[in-house]
Amino acid sequence: MIEFAAPRTALKRSDMAIKTYKDLNVFSESYVLALEISRATKRFPGPEQFELARQLRRAARSIPANVVEGWAKRASVAEFKRYLQVAIGSCDECKFWLEMSRDEGFLAAEECSRLENRFNVLGAMLKSLWKRWKNFQS
Numbered sequence: 001m002i003e004f005a006a007p008r009t010a011l012k013r014s015d016m017a018i019k020t021y022k023d024l025n026v027f028s029e030s031y032v033l034a035l036e037i038s039r040a041t042k043r044f045p046g047p048e049q050f051e052l053a054r055q056l057r058r059a060a061r062s063i064p065a066n067v068v069e070g071w072a073k074r075a076s077v078a079e080f081k082r083y084l085q086v087a088i089g090s091c092d093e094c095k096f097w098l099e100m101s102r103d104e105g106f107l108a109a110e111e112c113s114r115l116e117n118r119f120n121v122l123g124a125m126l127k128s129l130w131k132r133w134k135n136f137q138s
Contacts, residue, residue: 021071
């Protein structure tokens, strides 16, 4: 069963100033999802902890890390957007590793679909922020 999340914006409500990366919904969502991936991969068998699980955790953690690093360089629109592009790539990479985890029998199909859907939503949030960033500069 595919679960559809309510559409979210990458930014906080418009009446709230964006002062730090923690004010970005896209950061909060990606951080929580990275933690969820970390918990899910701890159930993988021992040998896969150093292979598949490690790759999936690395890709998932890369998303909020790139949002943070891009935020630190936000004075340059091009530089911030470059880090968002890396985060978008890591988001897609997570979906690949999830499929591999499902197909190798380490992740149930239902859990895989739920997580893939979360990464689809997160990817849309990142792409939206990438397209609209110039309008939201502080």
